[in-house]
Amino acid sequence: MPLAAYLTGAVGSSFLVSAPQAEAAVTSVTFGFGSVLSASSGFYSQTTSITPNLGTIFARGRTNPPIYGYGSPLYDVLLGVSSLGAFYHQGSGTTYGKATFLNNGTIIGAGGNGGLGMATFVEPRPHLIITTNELNKNIGFKTTTNNFGWANVSWNATAKELTFHSAYVESVPGNTITVGDVGAVPEPSRALLALAGFGAVALRRRRKQAA
Numbered sequence: 001m002p003l004a005a006y007l008t009g010a011v012g013s014s015f016l017v018s019a020p021q022a023e024a025a026v027t028s029v030t031f032g033f034g035s036v037l038s039a040s041s042g043f044y045s046q047t048t049s050i051t052p053n054l055g056t057i058f059a060r061g062r063t064n065p066p067i068y069g070y071g072s073p074l075y076d077v078l079l080g081v082s083s084l085g086a087f088y089h090q091g092s093g094t095t096y097g098k099a100t101f102l103n104n105g106t107i108i109g110a111g112g113n114g115g116l117g118m119a120t121f122v123e124p125r126p127h128l129i130i131t132t133n134e135l136n137k138n139i140g141f142k143t144t145t146n147n148f149g150w151a152n153v154s155w156n157a158t159a160k161e162l163t164f165h166s167a168y169v170e171s172v173p174g175n176t177i178t179v180g181d182v183g184a185v186p187e188p189s190r191a192l193l194a195l196a197g198f199g200a201v202a203l204r205r206r207r208k209q210a211a
Contacts (some may be wrong), residue, residue: 024172026183029054029149039075039122039160047084047144054169055143056119056206057085061162070151075160077121080141087119089143096120098130101137102150102179108140110177116142121211122160133157136165138179146173150180 017149032048038063047056058081064074080087081094088108091097096118106113118130119139134155149169155162170177 024170024175026168026177026181027052027054027171027183029167029169029208031059031167032056033059035164037077037079037162037164039063039077050143050169054147054149054171056143057087057141057143061160067090067208075122076124077160077162078123079119079121079139080117082117083144085141085144086116087139088114088116089119091115096128098128099139101134102140103181104138105203106138106140106179107143108179109142109170121155121162122157126191130155131157133167140179147171148175148177150177152154159182 008167011209030051032050035193037059040063046058046060048059051058058079060078061074064076067099078096079085079099088100088102089097090100092115094115094117097115097120099119099121100114102108102113121130124128134153134157136152136154138150138152140148140150147169149167151167152165153162154165168177168182
């Protein structure tokens with residue numbers, strides 16, 4: 001039998017194998033404020049876009065000058081406001097708290113990682129300040145479109161600057177994401193693997209007939 005006939009049969013047989021379905025994908029993202037959120041650079045307070053478009057988050061870095069020349073400046077660096085894009089925090093029974101740092105392998109979106117709302121790094125209330133420098137820590141969040149994500153950050157407690165080294169979001173709303181997951185090369189679909197197998201059998205048969 002000609003090779004073309006074998007390949008035609010292989011293609012037809014491949015349809016007996018379930019076709020690949022649309023799958024979740026971990027996507028690298030950037031935020032509208034850039035890679036650094038700083039309290040010392042002025043005032044910033046708004047929801048900020050995510051590129052590619054997977055909703056928005058809330059991020060604020062600000063310095064309030066002393067009122068009428070009295071007192072010290074008030075600094076803020078905080079992320080998330082519940083419905084405006086929430087971050088995991090250490091608050092117990094509250095909508096806010098110091099940011100929670102997550103280990104590699106932590107599953108985000110399945111609960112149990114702390115509160116989900118406003119996560120602070122520096123704030124006028126002393127119990128909401130992270131006073132030590134933190135390098136290459138992971139934080140988790142949920143966007144306004146219910147997409148879960150994680151980011152690797154460093155916090156400079158002296159400069160009051162939060163640097164985002166990288167961030168990743170699960171493309172399917174509601175699906176969990178694992179801290180440390182940066183996406184992977186898609187595996188070949190079962191249909192393509194079946195087609196390759198049938199093609200290999202056809203070639204072997206043709207060689208035997210020609211011998």
